[in-house]
Amino acid sequence: MTTIPQASQLAPAAVARVQRRTVWVLSLGQILGGLAFGATVSLGAILAAELSGDDAFSGLAAAGVTLGTAVLAVPLAALAQRWGRRLALTIGMAIALVGVAFVVVAVAIGSFPLLLVAFGLIGSGQAANLQTRFAAADLSTDATRGRDLSVVVWATTIGAVLGPNLVGPGEVLGQLFGMPDLTGPYLFTIVAQILAIALYLAALRPDPLLLAQRVVSAAGGSGTAIARADRPMAARFAIFAIAAAHGVMVSVMAMTPVHLLHHGETLSIIGLTISLHIAGMFALSPVFGILADRVGRVATVLLGQVLLAAALITASFGQESTVAVTVGLVLLGLGWSAATVAGSTLLTEASSEQRRTRRQGLSDLLMSLVGAIGAILAGVVLGWIGYGGLALLAGIAVVAVVALAPLGRRPATRD
Incomplete structure (x- = not known):
């Protein structure tokens, strides 16, 4: 059972100590989660193409993970609301671990349908990874909420960079254990998932969400240092801004390798471009977290829109230049990070304790769905009006976020 602290442990100083420890635990969990997810990203498309016998089906690996993430986002959030983050994150990782095992079995028996099911289950781990950023803000105050959340997002960088680089050693290790071709790297995934599960079970105590609920209850309402009155319009704007930024990022990023390949670039250059994009997504997230705390949540969301607009313009008008496209991809990652x-951060503090986790789950659901739809439609748009046209068309979402920004400042409602 999850340990619930006594009243003597609810003093602000004691809560602050728990929060610092929680951020460290969640950050380490994100590193392990990133390691686990890295192999899936690197090998998923290859395995899907090999088992299906058709390169046209290679994209179904990423689609399966995205769909699994979307389907499991809301149930995991509901589980967290009732039983705490510790159990929700553990179960999310455990389901993903089953998915990884199914990947190895699917390759061994040559079953493409089972492979797709496996990738859907792996999406549970991604849903858990997304939930950790909200878990980092459960006990935060207004002064540190953005920073705490962004530190956990930043930790993803380590796993995202290291994960794909373990493919080579993983293949060698897999051969020693007699595993099917291209499944050896999943040994690292299995170990990382098990370590993440053990970490959350052993170290995420007391549970940050359950402790936050206890603090709010002891204060007689939501007007505490870690929770505020409900602001539904601001929360809806935050959900829209997150989903829009993700849709813009995924749609353009997904088509960039195809665009560069058609312009004669090597796979090494394409890989470097995507790596720099990923660095833009995560490496400076603490900077944007600090800005969100000091300058304001909505102001930082708008900064993200400026960066996204600069990215789209650069990529569109510089589409014939690999350097310009790379710069555009880096700016795209930075804009996504800020937004x-x-x-x-805005979604967390604009939601009362009773509504927070449900809205967070809804946000992750919409974020994943918009990303999947954006990636699918981007291919159609690319064939219709080209890469430059795709980038400019994606700017509609940026304009919409800017137009709706006043909603993010709407005051609290009275229940």
Whole structure:
């Protein structure tokens, strides 16, 4: 059972100590989660193409993970609301671990349908990884909420960079254990998932969400240092801003390798471009978290829109230049980071304790669905009006976020 602290442990100083420890635990969990997810990203498309016998089905690996993330986002959030983050994150990782095992079995028996089911289950781990950023803000105050959330987002960088680089050693290790071709790297995934599960079970105590609920209850309402009155319009704006930024980022990023390949670039250059994009997504997230705390949540979301607009313009008008496209991709990652960190912070503080986790789950659901739809439609748009046209068309979402920004400042409602 999850340990619930006694009243003597609810003093602000004691809560602050728990919060610092929680951020460290969640950050380490994100590193392990990133390691686990890295192999899936690197090998998923290859395995899907090999088992299906058709390169046209290679994209179904990422689609399966995204769909699994979307389907499991809300149930995991509901589980967290009732039983705490510790159990929700553990179950999310455990389901993903089953998915990884199914990947190995699917390759061994040559079953493409089972492989797709496996990737859907792996999406549970991604849903848990997304939930950790909200868990980092459960006990935060207004002064540190953005920073705490962004530190956990930043930790993803380590796993995202290391994960794909373990493919080579993983293949060698897999051969020693007699595993099917291309499944050896999943040994690292299995170990990382098990360590993440053990970490959350052993170290995420007391549970940050359950402790936050106890603090709010002891204060007789939501007007505490870690929770505020409900602001539904601001919360809806935050959900929209997060989903819009994700849709813009995924749609353009997904088509960039295809665009560069058609312009004669090597796979090494394409890989470097995507790596720099990923660095833009995560490496500076603490900077945007601090800005969200000091300058304001909505102001930082708008900064993200400026960066996204600059990215789209650069990529569109510089589409014939690999350097310009790379710069555009880096700016795209930075814009996504600013909007996601600040939007997630705004969503957390604009939601009362009773509504917070449900809205967070809804946000992750919509974020994943918009990303999947954006990636699918981007291919159609690319064939219709080209890469430059795709980038400019994606700017509609940026304009919409800017137009709706006043909603993010709407005051609290009275229940």
